[in-house]
Amino acid sequence: MSKTAAERKKEQRERDKALNIKQINIRVHVDDEEAVKRHAQALLEKRLKNTHN
Known part of the structure; x- marks a missing residue:
């Protein structure tokens, strides 16, 4: 059965949440x-790379 x-x-x-990632909405x-x-x-990739090393 597929997930909803x-x-x-x-x-x-x-x-x-486990990776301390927050979604934001901004106007540009x-x-x-x-x-x-x-x-x-x-920025996200850099942060994730630094936290996994």
């Missing part, structure tokens, strides 16, 4: 959207 969307979301929240100019996403992803 609610079950998948709950599992994602549990994984994020449309021209800056991709740059902000790339920067946020780079």
Whole structure:
């Protein structure tokens, strides 16, 4: 049986909590959207890499 969307979301929240990851919502100019996403992803990857070493 497949998991429901609610079950998948709950599992994602549990994984994020274990890794001290917090989702945020911000407002940015449309021209800056991709740059902000790339920067946020780079910060997350850097933090995760440093915590796993």
